[in-house]
Amino acid sequence: MFDRVRAHLAPDRHTEPAVGLFVDGPNVLRDEFDVDLDDLREVAGDLGRVGVIRLYLDEHATPGLIQAAEARGFEVVVTSGDVDVKLAVDATALACEETIDRLAIASRDTDFKPVLEYAGTTGLETVAIAPGSYGRSDALRNAADEAVTVDTDN
Numbered sequence: 001m002f003d004r005v006r007a008h009l010a011p012d013r014h015t016e017p018a019v020g021l022f023v024d025g026p027n028v029l030r031d032e033f034d035v036d037l038d039d040l041r042e043v044a045g046d047l048g049r050v051g052v053i054r055l056y057l058d059e060h061a062t063p064g065l066i067q068a069a070e071a072r073g074f075e076v077v078v079t080s081g082d083v084d085v086k087l088a089v090d091a092t093a094l095a096c097e098e099t100i101d102r103l104a105i106a107s108r109d110t111d112f113k114p115v116l117e118y119a120g121t122t123g124l125e126t127v128a129i130a131p132g133s134y135g136r137s138d139a140l141r142n143a144a145d146e147a148v149t150v151d152t153d154n
Contacts, residue, residue, distance in 0.1 A: 017048035017101035017125065022091045023074070024107035025057040026083060029065070033131035035150050037072045040106055043129055043148055051100050054090070056083040084111045095119040104129055106150075110139040117143050 021044040028035055037055070044050045055074040057066065058081070069076050079086045087105075092115055095103055103119040105112050106129035116126045120143075128144035130136035132151075141147040 018051035018099065019044055019048040019102045019104055020052040020091070020094050020100040021047075021050065021054070021104045021106065021129075022052075022087050023055045024083060024087055024105070024109055024112070025055050025061065025065075027107045027109050028131045030131070033134070033150075035131040037069055037074065039150050040129070041072055041074075043106075043150060044104060047102055047104055047127060047148075052094060054087075056087045058083055084109060088112060088115050091115045092118055095122050095124055098122075101125060102127060104148075105140070105144075106131065107140065108137045110137050113139045113143045116140065120145065 021040065023040055041053065044053055053074050054077055055069045056077045056079065058079055061078060066076050066078070077086060088111065091103060091105060094100060095118060102125040103116070104127035105116060108130060116128060119126050125146070126144040127146045127148060128137070128140035130141070130147065130149045133149055136149055
């Protein structure tokens, strides 16, 4: 009976793994995937205690999207070009810092495969988050320890 009661208590934030979530905005927040920021935040919370949660956007991002992301607790990083390089460098740097236990990348872009592979060599658990089954990358899924597909069929 103790286990049943304990399962309903709030999780212990000190023993849960710290998660770093990096979201490739232009590749994930597309109309055809119907993924929203709340979906991504929920996935991150299911993976553990959210330590870092960043949304990477290009210069074409609307002020409304930036405001909505910040209101949901995302750190927004806007780049003047392709977001892939900035996201990859930041995720790799965080993997070196040893401040998180799990690195999660939400994208369908195989450019992030080396980031997941490197993070794995540092001892981090890695997670590839796909924006629906249509947006799933087999390369990312196979490079990660775990793969999550955001289910938007509500």
